[in-house]
Amino acid sequence: MNERMKSIEEMTQALRDAGIRVTRQRAALLSVLAEAGDHPDAPELHRRAEAAVPGISLSTVYRTLSTLESQGVIQRHQFEGASARFESAETDHHDHMIDVDTGEVIEFASDRIERLQAEIAAELGYEIVHHRMELYVRKTSDS
C-alpha cells in the first residue's frame, strides 16, 4: 500500500465520519483524482472513472465533485472560457498559470504576493476570505 492509497483511505474515512457513504463511484473518483497529476474537467474525470466503474453517469460525477468540494477534499477551478477543472486539495496552496496556447496548467506560489494582497485588503478595511490569481501566459520566444 503506497502513499497514495493511504491518503485515499484517510479521505474515505473522513467522508464516512462526515456521514457520507463511500460508494463505488465516489471511491473511483477519489482514486482518479488522487492519481491525477493534471487538472481534469468533469467529462475527463468521468472518462477515467469509467475504467473502475463502467456505466457511472456523468451526473454522478458532477454530483460527487460538488460533494467532495464542499467537504474540502478537492478544489474547483474555473479558468477563462473553459469548463471547471478539479484537483485534489491535498497539496499546499498555490496559484495557476495557464498556457494560452496549450491549455496546460502550471502551479506556482509566492508568499510575497500573498503578503501584499493581505496588506492591500487590510488597508481598505477588509480581510481576504480567499483569492484567485491566474496568469494567462505564453512560452517566451527568445530562441
Add this chain to the structure above:
Amino acid sequence: MNERMKSIEEMTQALRDAGIRVTRQRAALLSVLAEAGDHPDAPELHRRAEAAVPGISLSTVYRTLSTLESQGVIQRHQFEGASARFESAETDHHDHMIDVDTGEVIEFASDRIERLQAEIAAELGYEIVHHRMELYVRKTSDS
C-alpha cells in the same frame, strides 16, 4: 458637452472607423457603460439601456457587449459563481476585490504585485498575456 460625452464621441468614432455601425442600441449601451460607476451584468445593462431605447432586446445587449469587448472598448469580468459583469475600458489597469457579503466590487492596483507576477512567469520561461487577480473579501470586524 462634458468630459463623459466627449469620450463617448471618441468611442463612437473609433467604432465607425472600425467599420462598426453606431446604432441607437449600441450608442445607448456605450452611454450606460460610460456612466456606470459599478460593474453591471448584462440584464442590468439591458434594464438601464431600455430607458434610452425601449424594446431593446437582451440578445442585442449580449451581442453588443461582445462586440464592444472585442473592440477593446469595454472589459468583461467573470467573478466566482456569478454572471459576467462589465466595465468601460477607459480606466487604467486594476484588479478587483469582491465583498463576499454584498457582492460589491472594489478596484485596486499594485505595481509590486504585477512586477512579481512578471518575474515568476519569466523564471519559468513564460511571458504574461494577461492575468486575473480577484480577492474575495469581507469587512474586518475589529469594532
Add this chain to the structure above:
DNA sequence: AACTCACTTGCAAGTCATTTGCAACAAGAC
C-alpha cells in the same frame, strides 16, 4: 433627399455545462 445594401435587430429556438426530479439501488448500522 432618395437609393442601396451589408450590417443589425428582435424574437424564437438552440447551446452547453451543469443541476435536479424520481424511481430503482445499495452502503452500512443494527
Add this chain to the structure above:
DNA sequence: GTCTTGTTGCAAATGACTTGCAAGTGAGTT
C-alpha cells in the same frame, strides 16, 4: 440478513448566453 436512508442513472430542467432568420436601418453613394 434486514432495514433505512443516502445514492445512482436517466431524462428532463436550468441558466446564461448564442444564433438563425426575416424584417429593419445606418451611412456611404448618387
